[in-house]
């Protein structure tokens with residue numbers, strides 16, 4: 001009986017499959033595909049910054 005409603009696509013998500021986040025002091029639920037899409041957008045690629053360490057002679 002415990003289901004959440006995905007905040008992105010409004011699909012009913014079973015509790016054990018829902019990904020929960022706290023947004024502005026409210027608990028927001030996402031279905032798995034929407035949550036992964038959301039994380040892909042929020043988390044930047046970590047590889048870019050490392051490039052600066054490879055060229056010490058440029059200093």
Ligand SMILES: [Zn+2]
Nearest residue numbers: 006009031034
């Ligand atoms: Zn969704």
